[in-house]
Ligand SMILES: Cc1ncc(C[n+]2csc(CCOP(=O)(O)OP(=O)(O)O)c2C)c(N)n1
Ligand code: SF4
């Protein structure tokens with residue numbers, strides 16, 4: 010009897026275990042990016058710009074050329090790279106603290122310039138790596154270690170809808186938001202991630218996918234409840250779908266082989282981050 | 289070789305383009321705007337990319353990306369903007385990336401004013417940002433050197449995979465002189481470590497953060513070994529009339545031009561004085577001091593409150609510790625921050641004062657029949673070096 014391959018690791022992922030907490034959405038996001046790059050056949054000409062957050066060591070998992078930028082400066086680093094290598098594919102992988110707090114200026118200006126970069130924006134509504142402090146995207150009432158009574162809009166304002174904000178800028182080409190909270194949403198997210206690369210390949214401008222993500226450790230919820238929390242609370246404030254898409258862009262082909270639940274991997278239990286303190 | 293008449297800031301731009309610089313990032317700030325504007329006008333003509341960044345914080349990270357891609361790239365600013373770049377400089381050093389940074393300094397602290405000053409010496413030469421690292425720092429003192437040291441900065445940055453800074457000031461940046469321009473070069477050797485996409489090779493990683501504690505220790509050891517190689521091979525200084533000198537003036541950049549005028553005046557009066565002009569501020573040219581062990585006193589002249597003088601003291605005390613005590617040269621300082629420019633007359637007077645003090649000190653010790661052991665700071669009264677006017 011011969012074994013039939015029904016599921017395999019994307020070429021763009023190394024054999025190394027994910028180091029994320031059980032139930033963390035970063036693993037799914039990594040897998041979607043790797044699948045999109047594999048499917049488009051662009052691994053050899055793609056450069057990843059990683060950010061500072063729980064995904065700071067995504068180079069262990071992405072089997073790609075990777076440039077590690079300073080906290081929040083991902084889109085400035087990517088600007089330098091893409092301007093130096095206009096024929097290559099450049100993407101950033103950034104958390105919400107990185108992209109929308111300390112790096113907001115770099116983000117807005119790269120978007121305003123229409124840099125031909127793909128942005129994978131993993132919004133888990135919290136600073137994961139440093140142990141669960143408030144992010145600009147933290148929901149009203151959401152408890153964090155710096156605002157244990159919950160976010161009070163009277164004190165710190167409302168969470169920033171980054172995608173809506175960037176969609177206003179004429180030079181952004183593709184802006185979409187999806188959630189990594191259920192198989193249905195992960196499949197939609199996969200299409201959006203792939204589309205964000207296709208837009209760059211077609212010579213389009215700034216393309217960003219915001220992925221609503223779960224950080225169970227800092228939500229202090231079991232993984233399944235954390236996903237439910239994303240779906241019930243984050244999706245309500247951050248509506249899903251394409252906010253902006255180039256009219257002449259190639260139609261998104263059917264996505265194949267999406268590995269829902271890919272966070273598991275070999276490292277599902279081997280959490281090193283424990284939601285705190287390392288960055 | 290092409291001879292022309294140019295502003296210092298523009299000479300940097302032209303030399304950079306000829307050195308194969310193909311990406312430039314900058315944010316407006318006086319007194320370096322001519323460089324920004326020169327690159328805007330001429331880099332695209334050379335097939336390069338000029339990009340005005342939204343801030344110096346972003347600009348230095350753009351440079352990081354461009355050099356990670358294996359290209360020669362440059363950024364320029366003035367003091368407050370360079371302060372904003374410190375995060376990026378530390379990252380460049382940690383990731384062992386080249387890249388040329390130009391600081392046409394102004395008077396600080398804070399916003400300060402655009403008056404000429406050399407107050408960023410310590411920031412430039414001691415790393416400036418967090419962690420144990422060094423930039424290669426070159427200090428031009430003429431428009432010609434603005435061009436020549438720009439070329440050198442690109443070469444050294446690539447050779448050692450380390451960021452290199454050109455530290456000028458508003459006077460040299462703004463003044464015009466004749467300059468012989470270097471011939472156009474290609475972009476330097478290809479960089480097999482660059483992140484360009486892994487087609488046909490193993491992937492390349494440009495990382496600032498090592499994975500383990502052990503690797504961080506190894507990175508630090510590797511950096512220190514590299515810095516030791518740079519110290520051994522790349523010290524540069526101009527020594528004028530030092531062969532028979534009893535007194536030495538130490539000055540860099542524009543201050544050295546003024547000091548040289550004082551040397552000529554003093555020599556005409558028969559005073560045996562010379563000039564050591566550090567060209568590499570890091571590595572500090574310690575060897576130049578070791579070459580003249582007979583100097584009895586140094587006058588350090590700077591347009592700041594006393595920054596390079598600290599390196600002169602360290603160098604001299606290391607020399608003294610390594611040999612017979614009793615021969616430590618006396619070190620005096622002339623300088624002021626916030627826009628002060630020394631005059632040749634002032635420098636001359638301070639050298640004469642130093643000579644007089646040393647004569648009196650020798651007379652006093654001979655009078656009591658004892659040879660006193662002098663420390664590095666000397667056996668003469670403590671610092672009186674500040675300009676008081
Ligand atoms: C200049 C600087 N400030 C602060 C930090 C500490 N820090 C590391 S990651 C991080 C926040 C990360 O949050 P996010 O981008 O949302 O990523 P997540 O861990 O949630 O995926 C902070 C504040 C740092 N590394 N550098
Ligand atoms: S702290 Fe949160 S974001 Fe970080 S690995 Fe754990 S679950 Fe993921």
Ligand SMILES: [Mg+2]
Nearest residue numbers: 104105135137
């Ligand atoms: Mg986050």
